[in-house]
Amino acid sequence: MFIDNIKFDDRGLLPAIAQDWQTGEVLMMAYMNQEALEKSVKTGIAHYFSRSRQKLWMKGESSGHRQHIKAFHIDCDNDTLLIKVEQDIAACHTGHYSCFFRKIDGDSFTIVSEKIFDEDKIYGKQK
Amino acid sequence: MFIDNIKFDDRGLLPAIAQDWQTGEVLMMAYMNQEALEKSVKTGIAHYFSRSRQKLWMKGESSGHRQHIKAFHIDCDNDTLLIKVEQDIAACHTGHYSCFFRKIDGDSFTIVSEKIFDEDKIYGKQK
Numbered sequence: 001m002f003i004d005n006i007k008f009d010d011r012g013l014l015p016a017i018a019q020d021w022q023t024g025e026v027l028m029m030a031y032m033n034q035e036a037l038e039k040s041v042k043t044g045i046a047h048y049f050s051r052s053r054q055k056l057w058m059k060g061e062s063s064g065h066r067q068h069i070k071a072f073h074i075d076c077d078n079d080t081l082l083i084k085v086e087q088d089i090a091a092c093h094t095g096h097y098s099c100f101f102r103k104i105d106g107d108s109f110t111i112v113s114e115k116i117f118d119e120d121k122i123y124g125k126q127k
Numbered sequence: 128m129f130i131d132n133i134k135f136d137d138r139g140l141l142p143a144i145a146q147d148w149q150t151g152e153v154l155m156m157a158y159m160n161q162e163a164l165e166k167s168v169k170t171g172i173a174h175y176f177s178r179s180r181q182k183l184w185m186k187g188e189s190s191g192h193r194q195h196i197k198a199f200h201i202d203c204d205n206d207t208l209l210i211k212v213e214q215d216i217a218a219c220h221t222g223h224y225s226c227f228f229r230k231i232d233g234d235s236f237t238i239v240s241e242k243i244f245d246e247d248k249i250y251g252k253q254k
Binding site: 002015017019023024025026028029071072073074075076077080082092093094096099100101102103104106107108109112 | 129142144146151152153155156198199200201202203207209219221223226227228229230231233234235239
Protein backbone atom coordinates (compact mmCIF):
# COMPACT_ATOMS: atom_id res chain seq x y z
CA MET A 1 0.00 0.00 0.00
CA PHE A 2 1.40 3.39 -0.93
CA ILE A 3 0.53 4.85 2.47
CA ASP A 4 3.20 2.62 4.02
CA ASN A 5 5.89 4.53 2.13
CA ILE A 6 4.77 7.96 3.30
CA LYS A 7 6.82 9.62 6.01
CA PHE A 8 4.83 11.44 8.65
CA ASP A 9 6.84 13.92 10.73
CA ASP A 10 7.64 13.57 14.43
CA ARG A 11 4.16 14.89 15.23
CA GLY A 12 2.61 12.23 12.98
CA LEU A 13 1.66 14.84 10.38
CA LEU A 14 2.08 15.17 6.64
CA PRO A 15 1.82 18.57 4.90
CA ALA A 16 -0.75 18.42 2.10
CA ILE A 17 -1.02 21.09 -0.59
CA ALA A 18 -4.40 21.38 -2.31
CA GLN A 19 -4.32 22.62 -5.90
CA ASP A 20 -7.21 23.29 -8.28
CA TRP A 21 -7.08 20.33 -10.67
CA GLN A 22 -8.03 22.44 -13.69
CA THR A 23 -6.46 25.90 -13.27
CA GLY A 24 -3.44 24.88 -11.17
CA GLU A 25 -4.21 27.55 -8.56
CA VAL A 26 -2.81 26.63 -5.15
CA LEU A 27 -5.73 26.72 -2.72
CA MET A 28 -4.37 25.91 0.73
CA MET A 29 -1.90 23.88 2.74
CA ALA A 30 -2.96 21.83 5.74
CA TYR A 31 -1.87 18.69 7.55
CA MET A 32 -3.04 15.09 7.42
CA ASN A 33 -2.36 12.45 10.01
CA GLN A 34 -2.57 8.81 8.99
CA GLU A 35 -6.31 8.62 9.69
CA ALA A 36 -6.99 11.77 7.63
CA LEU A 37 -4.97 10.39 4.75
CA GLU A 38 -6.75 7.05 4.88
CA LYS A 39 -10.16 8.77 4.93
CA SER A 40 -9.12 11.02 2.04
CA VAL A 41 -8.08 7.99 0.00
CA LYS A 42 -11.15 5.97 0.89
CA THR A 43 -13.77 8.69 0.35
CA GLY A 44 -12.12 10.88 -2.30
CA ILE A 45 -13.01 13.90 -0.13
CA ALA A 46 -10.15 15.79 1.54
CA HIS A 47 -9.80 15.23 5.28
CA TYR A 48 -7.18 16.95 7.42
CA PHE A 49 -5.97 17.00 11.01
CA SER A 50 -6.46 20.27 12.86
CA ARG A 51 -3.42 21.14 14.92
CA SER A 52 -5.29 23.79 16.92
CA ARG A 53 -8.27 21.55 17.73
CA GLN A 54 -6.23 18.33 17.72
CA LYS A 55 -8.85 16.47 15.75
CA LEU A 56 -9.68 15.09 12.35
CA TRP A 57 -11.86 17.31 10.16
CA MET A 58 -13.41 16.93 6.78
CA LYS A 59 -12.84 20.07 4.73
CA GLY A 60 -16.33 21.52 4.26
CA GLU A 61 -17.94 19.90 7.30
CA SER A 62 -19.25 23.33 8.45
CA SER A 63 -19.31 25.27 5.19
CA GLY A 64 -20.21 22.53 2.73
CA HIS A 65 -17.16 23.58 0.71
CA ARG A 66 -15.72 20.14 0.09
CA GLN A 67 -12.68 19.18 -1.93
CA HIS A 68 -13.14 16.28 -4.36
CA ILE A 69 -9.75 14.70 -4.90
CA LYS A 70 -8.87 13.97 -8.52
CA ALA A 71 -5.25 12.92 -7.95
CA PHE A 72 -2.70 12.35 -5.20
CA HIS A 73 0.95 13.20 -5.88
CA ILE A 74 3.81 12.54 -3.47
CA ASP A 75 7.13 14.35 -3.49
CA CYS A 76 10.61 12.87 -3.93
CA ASP A 77 11.17 12.57 -0.18
CA ASN A 78 7.79 10.91 0.47
CA ASP A 79 7.02 13.58 3.07
CA THR A 80 4.75 16.10 1.31
CA LEU A 81 1.49 15.44 -0.49
CA LEU A 82 0.00 17.39 -3.38
CA ILE A 83 -3.68 16.77 -4.01
CA LYS A 84 -5.43 17.97 -7.14
CA VAL A 85 -8.98 18.84 -6.23
CA GLU A 86 -12.28 20.03 -7.54
CA GLN A 87 -13.18 22.68 -4.97
CA ASP A 88 -16.83 23.37 -4.10
CA ILE A 89 -17.40 27.18 -3.89
CA ALA A 90 -14.12 28.23 -2.24
CA ALA A 91 -11.25 26.88 -0.15
CA CYS A 92 -10.72 29.78 2.24
CA HIS A 93 -12.84 30.52 5.31
CA THR A 94 -12.45 34.27 4.57
CA GLY A 95 -14.61 33.98 1.44
CA HIS A 96 -11.79 33.84 -1.10
CA TYR A 97 -11.30 30.96 -3.52
CA SER A 98 -7.68 30.42 -2.43
CA CYS A 99 -6.15 31.02 1.00
CA PHE A 100 -3.21 32.69 -0.79
CA PHE A 101 -5.25 35.72 -1.86
CA ARG A 102 -2.71 38.25 -0.57
CA LYS A 103 0.37 39.12 -2.57
CA ILE A 104 3.13 40.72 -0.56
CA ASP A 105 3.90 44.07 -2.08
CA GLY A 106 6.89 45.65 -0.35
CA ASP A 107 5.78 46.43 3.19
CA SER A 108 2.08 45.75 2.61
CA PHE A 109 -0.28 43.35 0.88
CA THR A 110 -2.36 43.47 -2.27
CA ILE A 111 -5.54 41.41 -2.33
CA VAL A 112 -5.46 39.63 -5.66
CA SER A 113 -8.90 38.04 -5.75
CA GLU A 114 -12.44 39.04 -4.82
CA LYS A 115 -14.55 37.35 -2.19
CA ILE A 116 -16.84 34.65 -3.50
CA PHE A 117 -19.00 34.27 -0.41
CA ASP A 118 -19.81 36.15 2.80
CA GLU A 119 -18.13 34.24 5.61
CA ASP A 120 -20.57 35.59 8.23
CA LYS A 121 -23.45 33.96 6.38
CA ILE A 122 -21.65 30.62 6.06
CA TYR A 123 -19.97 30.31 9.44
CA GLY A 124 -21.98 32.77 11.54
CA LYS A 125 -20.58 35.87 13.19
CA GLN A 126 -19.43 34.06 16.32
CA LYS A 127 -16.42 32.45 14.70
CA MET B 128 7.41 45.23 7.46
CA PHE B 129 5.35 42.30 6.24
CA ILE B 130 7.76 39.79 7.76
CA ASP B 131 6.66 40.96 11.22
CA ASN B 132 3.18 39.57 10.56
CA ILE B 133 4.35 36.12 9.52
CA LYS B 134 3.94 33.32 12.04
CA PHE B 135 6.81 30.89 12.23
CA ASP B 136 5.99 27.58 13.96
CA ASP B 137 7.38 26.42 17.29
CA ARG B 138 10.56 25.30 15.50
CA GLY B 139 10.93 28.79 13.96
CA LEU B 140 9.98 27.48 10.52
CA LEU B 141 7.56 28.54 7.81
CA PRO B 142 6.41 26.10 5.10
CA ALA B 143 7.04 27.60 1.66
CA ILE B 144 5.47 26.20 -1.51
CA ALA B 145 7.30 26.98 -4.74
CA GLN B 146 5.12 27.19 -7.87
CA ASP B 147 6.14 27.83 -11.47
CA TRP B 148 5.08 31.43 -12.07
CA GLN B 149 3.96 30.74 -15.64
CA THR B 150 2.49 27.23 -15.77
CA GLY B 151 1.25 27.02 -12.16
CA GLU B 152 2.99 23.66 -11.66
CA VAL B 153 3.81 23.05 -7.99
CA LEU B 154 7.54 22.39 -7.80
CA MET B 155 8.40 21.67 -4.16
CA MET B 156 7.71 22.49 -0.54
CA ALA B 157 10.47 23.37 1.88
CA TYR B 158 10.91 25.43 5.03
CA MET B 159 12.24 28.92 5.64
CA ASN B 160 13.40 30.29 8.95
CA GLN B 161 13.45 34.05 9.45
CA GLU B 162 16.95 34.41 7.99
CA ALA B 163 16.03 32.37 4.90
CA LEU B 164 12.93 34.48 4.37
CA GLU B 165 14.88 37.71 4.75
CA LYS B 166 17.53 36.54 2.27
CA SER B 167 14.82 35.41 -0.17
CA VAL B 168 13.18 38.84 0.02
CA LYS B 169 16.46 40.74 -0.23
CA THR B 170 18.02 38.76 -3.09
CA GLY B 171 14.96 37.54 -4.99
CA ILE B 172 16.51 34.05 -5.00
CA ALA B 173 14.84 31.35 -2.90
CA HIS B 174 16.66 30.41 0.30
CA TYR B 175 15.46 27.72 2.68
CA PHE B 176 16.40 26.17 6.01
CA SER B 177 17.44 22.52 5.87
CA ARG B 178 15.95 20.58 8.76
CA SER B 179 18.28 17.62 8.23
CA ARG B 180 21.45 19.73 8.04
CA GLN B 181 20.12 22.45 10.38
CA LYS B 182 21.47 25.21 8.17
CA LEU B 183 20.44 27.85 5.70
CA TRP B 184 20.79 26.90 2.05
CA MET B 185 20.29 28.70 -1.20
CA LYS B 186 18.31 26.54 -3.61
CA GLY B 187 20.78 25.80 -6.41
CA GLU B 188 23.96 26.32 -4.41
CA SER B 189 25.29 22.90 -5.55
CA SER B 190 23.33 22.35 -8.75
CA GLY B 191 23.05 25.90 -10.05
CA HIS B 192 19.29 25.33 -10.29
CA ARG B 193 18.14 28.55 -8.67
CA GLN B 194 14.63 29.84 -8.17
CA HIS B 195 14.04 33.47 -9.13
CA ILE B 196 11.11 34.73 -7.09
CA LYS B 197 8.49 36.66 -9.05
CA ALA B 198 5.93 36.99 -6.24
CA PHE B 199 5.38 36.17 -2.57
CA HIS B 200 1.87 35.22 -1.42
CA ILE B 201 0.91 34.57 2.20
CA ASP B 202 -2.07 32.53 3.33
CA CYS B 203 -5.02 33.65 5.45
CA ASP B 204 -3.40 32.43 8.68
CA ASN B 205 -0.04 34.11 7.94
CA ASP B 206 1.69 30.78 8.45
CA THR B 207 2.31 29.40 4.95
CA LEU B 208 4.11 31.05 2.07
CA LEU B 209 3.54 30.54 -1.64
CA ILE B 210 6.31 31.77 -3.89
CA LYS B 211 5.92 32.05 -7.64
CA VAL B 212 9.25 31.33 -9.22
CA GLU B 213 11.14 31.13 -12.46
CA GLN B 214 12.98 27.83 -12.04
CA ASP B 215 16.40 27.31 -13.62
CA ILE B 216 16.54 23.81 -15.22
CA ALA B 217 14.60 21.82 -12.60
CA ALA B 218 13.51 21.93 -8.96
CA CYS B 219 14.04 18.31 -7.98
CA HIS B 220 17.39 16.72 -7.13
CA THR B 221 16.21 13.52 -8.87
CA GLY B 222 16.33 15.21 -12.29
CA HIS B 223 12.62 15.96 -12.60
CA TYR B 224 11.23 19.47 -13.05
CA SER B 225 8.90 19.13 -10.05
CA CYS B 226 9.42 17.10 -6.88
CA PHE B 227 5.82 15.89 -7.24
CA PHE B 228 6.55 13.75 -10.31
CA ARG B 229 4.86 10.65 -8.91
CA LYS B 230 1.12 10.23 -9.04
CA ILE B 231 -0.26 7.69 -6.64
CA ASP B 232 -2.12 5.09 -8.60
CA GLY B 233 -3.84 2.63 -6.27
CA ASP B 234 -1.08 0.73 -4.53
CA SER B 235 1.74 1.98 -6.73
CA PHE B 236 3.06 5.13 -8.40
CA THR B 237 3.02 6.44 -11.95
CA ILE B 238 5.87 8.73 -12.96
CA VAL B 239 4.19 11.61 -14.74
CA SER B 240 7.20 13.52 -16.08
CA GLU B 241 10.50 12.68 -17.71
CA LYS B 242 13.90 13.47 -16.24
CA ILE B 243 15.39 16.73 -17.45
CA PHE B 244 18.93 16.17 -16.20
CA ASP B 245 21.12 13.32 -14.95
CA GLU B 246 21.50 13.82 -11.22
CA ASP B 247 24.79 11.88 -11.11
CA LYS B 248 26.37 14.42 -13.45
CA ILE B 249 25.10 17.38 -11.44
CA TYR B 250 25.60 16.18 -7.88
CA GLY B 251 28.11 13.36 -8.36
CA LYS B 252 27.52 9.70 -7.59
CA GLN B 253 28.50 9.98 -3.93
CA LYS B 254 25.33 11.74 -2.86
